Amino acid sequence: MAKIVIDPISRVEGHMKVEAVVENGEVKEAKSSGMMYRGLENILIGRDPRDAARIVQRICGVCPTSHGLAAAFALDEAYGVNGSITDNGRILRNLIQGANYVQSHILHFYQLGALDYVDVAACADYTGGDPDLTKVKDFIARGHLGPFVPRYEGDYRLSKEENLTAVAHYVKALNMRRLAHEAVAVFGGKMPHNMSIVAGGVTAAPTIDKIAGFIWRMEQLIDFINSCYLPDVLMVAGRYSDYFGIGAGCKQFMSFGCFDLDTDPDLTKRQRWLPQGIVSSDLKLRRLDPNKITEEVANSWFKETGPVHPYDGQTDVDREKAGAYSWIKSPRYDGEVMEVGPLARMLASYVSGDKAVQGLVNGVLGKFNASPDALFSVLGRHASRAIETKLVAEKLKEWALQLQPGQPTFTDFNLDVNSRGMGLHEAPRGALGHWIVVEGGKTKNYQAVVPTTWNAGPMDAKGQPGPIEQSLIGTKVKDAKNPFELVRIVRSYDPCLSCAVHVVTPKGEDLGRFVVGAE
Amino acid sequence: MQAAALYVEKRAPLLVMAVGNILRMDDGFADAVLNRLAELDLPETVELFDAGTSAIDLMEVFNDRAKLIVIDAVRGGQAPGTLYRFSPQEVEDGELPMNSLHQVGLLETLKLGELVDCKPKQTVVIGCQPEVTGLGIGLSEAVNAQLERATELVLQEINNYFDSNL
Numbered sequence: 053m054a055k056i057v058i059d060p061i062s063r064v065e066g067h068m069k070v071e072a073v074v075e076n077g078e079v080k081e082a083k084s085s086g087m088m089y090r091g092l093e094n095i096l097i098g099r100d101p102r103d104a105a106r107i108v109q110r111i112c113g114v115c116p117t118s119h120g121l122a123a124a125f126a127l128d129e130a131y132g133v134n135g136s137i138t139d140n141g142r143i144l145r146n147l148i149q150g151a152n153y154v155q156s157h158i159l160h161f162y163q164l165g166a167l168d169y170v171d172v173a174a175c176a177d178y179t180g181g182d183p184d185l186t187k188v189k190d191f192i193a194r195g196h197l198g199p200f201v202p203r204y205e206g207d208y209r210l211s212k213e214e215n216l217t218a219v220a221h222y223v224k225a226l227n228m229r230r231l232a233h234e235a236v237a238v239f240g241g242k243m244p245h246n247m248s249i250v251a252g253g254v255t256a257a258p259t260i261d262k263i264a265g266f267i268w269r270m271e272q273l274i275d276f277i278n279s280c281y282l283p284d285v286l287m288v289a290g291r292y293s294d295y296f297g298i299g300a301g302c303k304q305f306m307s308f309g310c311f312d313l314d315t316d317p318d319l320t321k322r323q324r325w326l327p328q329g330i331v332s333s334d335l336k337l338r339r340l341d342p343n344k345i346t347e348e349v350a351n352s353w354f355k356e357t358g359p360v361h362p363y364d365g366q367t368d369v370d371r372e373k374a375g376a377y378s379w380i381k382s383p384r385y386d387g388e389v390m391e392v393g394p395l396a397r398m399l400a401s402y403v404s405g406d407k408a409v410q411g412l413v414n415g416v417l418g419k420f421n422a423s424p425d426a427l428f429s430v431l432g433r434h435a436s437r438a439i440e441t442k443l444v445a446e447k448l449k450e451w452a453l454q455l456q457p458g459q460p461t462f463t464d465f466n467l468d469v470n471s472r473g474m475g476l477h478e479a480p481r482g483a484l485g486h487w488i489v490v491e492g493g494k495t496k497n498y499q500a501v502v503p504t505t506w507n508a509g510p511m512d513a514k515g516q517p518g519p520i521e522q523s524l525i526g527t528k529v530k531d532a533k534n535p536f537e538l539v540r541i542v543r544s545y546d547p548c549l550s551c552a553v554h555v556v557t558p559k560g561e562d563l564g565r566f567v568v569g570a571e
Numbered sequence: 572m573q574a575a576a577l578y579v580e581k582r583a584p585l586l587v588m589a590v591g592n593i594l595r596m597d598d599g600f601a602d603a604v605l606n607r608l609a610e611l612d613l614p615e616t617v618e619l620f621d622a623g624t625s626a627i628d629l630m631e632v633f634n635d636r637a638k639l640i641v642i643d644a645v646r647g648g649q650a651p652g653t654l655y656r657f658s659p660q661e662v663e664d665g666e667l668p669m670n671s672l673h674q675v676g677l678l679e680t681l682k683l684g685e686l687v688d689c690k691p692k693q694t695v696v697i698g699c700q701p702e703v704t705g706l707g708i709g710l711s712e713a714v715n716a717q718l719e720r721a722t723e724l725v726l727q728e729i730n731n732y733f734d735s736n737l
Contacts, residue, residue: 229627
């Protein structure tokens with residue numbers, strides 16, 4: 053029996069640890085732990101509720117936009133403007149969030165995920181004329197192996213040519229990501245931590261030149277997605293097709309739905325371009341009832357509450373709790389484990405009959421002669437993310453043309469309320485819910501249930517492991533020293549636990565020679 | 572302060588960038604220094620930027636600058652409140668771990684920027700050793716006591732730049 057610990061905490065500023073117990077080359081037990089306390093909600097209590105849309109963006113360096121928007125949805129309801137968001141406000145929110153999807157997914161595949169499959173060392177003896185590849189070669193030659201190492205050694209299967217193509221696109225993706233980020237900022241204003249998404253709509257005004265600037269960027273991104281991102285995912289899938297059978301997980305999926313098409317005050321009835329719902333392994337779609345969402349803390353370092361709805365959620369630390377192994381709570385839907393993310397969203401669209409999604413998903417499955425079951429896998433997640441990126445980028449172009457310059461983007465409201473609000477939203481990495489209780493115009497309670505809580509949460513009181521844990525259990529590990537299989541599984545979820553202390557911690561950590569004396 | 576840096580036709584050649592999470596006590600060091608700088612009458616060629624926590628997003632913000640001054644909390648193994656001054660090259664000799672399962676840090680972003688020619692001509696980090704980085708707003712006394720000196724250090728960097736570009 054061997055225990056594999058993947059603990060990026062010892063590197064950068066990792067917040068996630070995965071422990072897997074391997075017997076006879078197979079994972080018997082897996083524990084996914086969030087290693088940082090996220091008690092952000094407590095900061096919001098007693099403040100002006102509107103602060104939430106600003107402060108929650110600082111939860112994280114990866115999805116501030118999504119947190120800002122989830123908070124805005126919750127505040128819309130609390131202030132009673134959830135049925136009166138203007139068309140411009142609605143569309144601008146979709147454009148800001150959609151551009152954020154595009155940048156996040158491109159970053160995930162190339163900068164975070166691809167290096168598990170692509171061998172950068174293939175550039176070491178590059179002699180061709182591609183300036184990007186030459187730059188990477190020079191990086192390696194100067195001993196600048198980071199950001200490409202440390203890595204696990206062994207299972208790289210692409211041909212030399214394929215590796216070179218992928219590395220060239222890795223560099224190109226950095227530029228594309230910048231472009232997508234600029235597209236977010238066109239209407240989001242200052243980035244990161246945009247200032248324009250607020251309760252009641254958006255503060256940015258859509259002008260002709262902004263609309264043109266947005267579309268111009270989106271066209272270049274669509275070209276990159278079609279000519280690089282999708283083909284590269286298929287290329288990786290071709291060489292690693294066994295990963296259509298690895299990392300299945302809980303096979304139950306939840307999406308809160310994303311990209312509003314109307315402003316029905318009830319978020320469970322609102323038409324969303326990516327639909328809301330629960331998808332089971334037999335590909336049936338059920339309606340979502342947010343009252344069935346609970347969080348429990350059986351194995352988390354919090355005081356025992358039993359399963360409670362987020363409106364009644366508490367964030368009281370118990371660091372000494374016996375058996376606990378994570379700062380993440382265990383969210384459940386009707387007591388069941390749910391996977392969230394692009395795969396969940398694409399399944400919900402697929403099952404509800406979206407022709408564009410069905411066409412692309414069936415195209416990928418047909419290429420590998422696979423049934424829809426193959427989607428419950430590492431490659432299923434990567435493929436869903438790529439397909440979603442393409443469809444979102446194309447849709448954004450269309451929506452940008454529906455903006456009406458000169459028309460209002462914001463609906464005003466009365467601040468002195470006693471009420472509640474629920475913000476159901478989808479961050480790039482999955483279902484994101486914010487719940488606020490307002491009393492006398494001040495925040496009385498606030499709870500955020502974030503995507504990675506759903507995916508990376510620990511075992512619940514009934515003994516059901518979380519989705520990532522279930523994905524790991526039963527996986528065959530060829531080499532316990534280089535557990536490729538496990539990191540590939542975990543990364544396919546695009547986990548994000550960066551409630552973020554952004555302290556620079558350079559290697560070695562002793563910076564005594566750089567101390568600046570008092571004057 | 573905090574102009575939407577992405578849409579400035581002509582960028583300020585000197586960028587002072589505050590990195591850190593204001594919700595994590597001493598990680599708000601940079602923000603506090605930035606606020607002090609904002610009260611001063613700085614020339615237009617200096618831009619102050621609240622970068623928050625999203626390092627990977629900063630590539631286009633620091634692109635095309637003659638000098639980048641980063642203010643950040645830095646864990647350098649010294650007593651809380653200790654101030655540091657260094658360039659990224661001085662503390663990193665290559666091995667930047669990209670194995671984080673999720674995000675990309677500041678030093679990595681600076682390095683990735685080199686691959687796409689997104690690079691300030693000169694970069695210096697003014698750092699402060701944090702005492703507490705738990706959840707909350709506000710600085711420890713050790714860090715708070717250094718704000719004035721840290722602000723002076725940043726101003727010194729600004730002056731150095733102008734002196735060498737006369």
